[in-house]
Amino acid sequence: MTPFLANILLALAWMALTGTYTAGGFFTGALAGFFVLWITRRGRGTTGYLTRVRAVAGFIAFFFRELVLANLRVAHDILTPRHHMTPGIVAVPLDVESDLEVTVLATVITLTPGTLSLHLTDDRRTLYVHAMYIDDPAVLVRGIKEGFERRVREVFR
Template sequence: MTVFLANILLGLAWMALTGSFSVGGLFTGLCFGLCVLWIGRQDQNSADYRRKLLAIAGFVIFFLRELVIANLRVAHDVLTPRHHMTPGIVAVPLDLESDPQITLLATLITLTPGTLSLSVSDDRRTLYVHAMYVDDPADLVREIKNGFERRVMEVFR
């Protein structure tokens, strides 16, 4: 199957899954299809391809779990009379090397309720994160490094 045909099929599958049968839905599907094909372009029919697919699936599951937990924590804090917030800013040392990796990490942190990526140092070795719940800064840094950063590295490996 050619890459073009595969991309068309992925675009149509996207439209069917989202129920958006429009030019915009097809365009979005083609963009996502192109990204999927780009990720798997070099590793097709190999153990690396399967490993990458498993890493992406594990990453998505991990992120969704973290998203639900963070939403519940923030909702609980909003709905209870006593606030449990201990806000703070932490510096997370980065092991990631490329701009897309750092951007993905910063975006995922920002998408998770209760945390916000503020800035990356000029040398791209430190990410500054604001969090609503910083009981122990070292624990938050460890959670980010062992959770999000490790999984981003697995996806890009």
């Protein structure tokens, strides 16, 4: 049985035992199932499933943190009398390879306020990004590569 299927069955068992047939009950059961699988497989090494679940959870946490920070920065700029914008377009060289990885990366960049994915080159090696706040283009590119792109690669590897 795959760890994913085992986790789903543990989540359903949790829902049946607690009598909470809701999305929250399923999520709680899935979380409890993950920890049960992690503890039982710890001696045999970490499985790919457990690693991927941790990578997805880390990606979601990072994305929400960046989303909140970007919203606060844009809101601050809107509410203050002086604009702090230094807009521009930067070319981000990509290390992600698959279409899904490129799509997820471009989407999370676009979903973050203040940034927008504009164009992907035909060879899929460079993504052009418009940003509202570019104090130093190299810092922005490094932030995207070390932040979003690294986490996207962790999720899909």
